[in-house]
Amino acid sequence: GQQLNQSPQSMFIQEGEDVSMNCTSSSIFNTWLWYKQDPGEGPVLLIALYKAGELTSNGRLTAQFGITRKDSFLNISASIPSDVGIYFCAGQLGSGSRLTFGEGTQLTVNP
Amino acid sequence: DSGVTQTPKHLITATGQRVTLRCSPRSGDLSVYWYQQSLDQGLQFLIQYYNGEERAKGNILERFSAQQFPDLHSELNLSSLELGDSALYFCASSLRDRSYEQYFGPGTRLTVT
DSSP, X not given: OOOEEEEOSEEEEETTOOEEEXXXXXXXXXXXXXXXXXXXXXXXXXXXXXXXXXXEEETTEEEXXXXXXSEXXXXXXXXXXXXXXXXXXXXXXXXXXXXXXXXXXXXXXXX | OOSXXXXXXXXXXXXXXOEEEEEEOOTTXXXXXXXXXXXXXXXXXXXXXXXXXXXXXXXXXXXXXXXXXXXXXXXXXXXXXXXXXXXXXXXXXXXSTTOSOOEEOOOEEEEEO
């Protein structure tokens, strides 16, 4: 089945720093998604990407759908303590197919 | 608050036992998805229902089963529990069938001792 490799597994940064994380796949996806999971909560959808090359922003978050359709990137600018959590990428092969999730990037922001 | 509710929040039980996890989707959503999240793991898709019918199956063990009722709430039944079944179990819902736009509940943490 499809595998999503998400990196880095964890990040420890200082408040105010920018963050980058990425997700790669052995398969082509038609939709890429980024979720955030706060401690003790379920994942929350942050950004959805539908087209190769697409760049989409949501506040301080920017995500890109890779040209090859096998990767995606998430950037967080000027991090703040509430950015702490686990960030998951997910891909959908085609309309109606199940989501495949990456293993997550644990982000810690030191004030 | 996603609008998806799950009960119970925590469950501790012994090996060999059977438990039922409950999920109520967001108002108006017809699809329910179940996921398992083990320690340091991503989300593993288990099963999906749409308007009462099973629509997709993932890595769900034969000891596990689910159903969606006419009022659209769903239950995940886990039987003959093993230590390795300890995990967070999430329910998500969406308006459309097999949609990427899923809203997750807060999860049920199952501990098998």
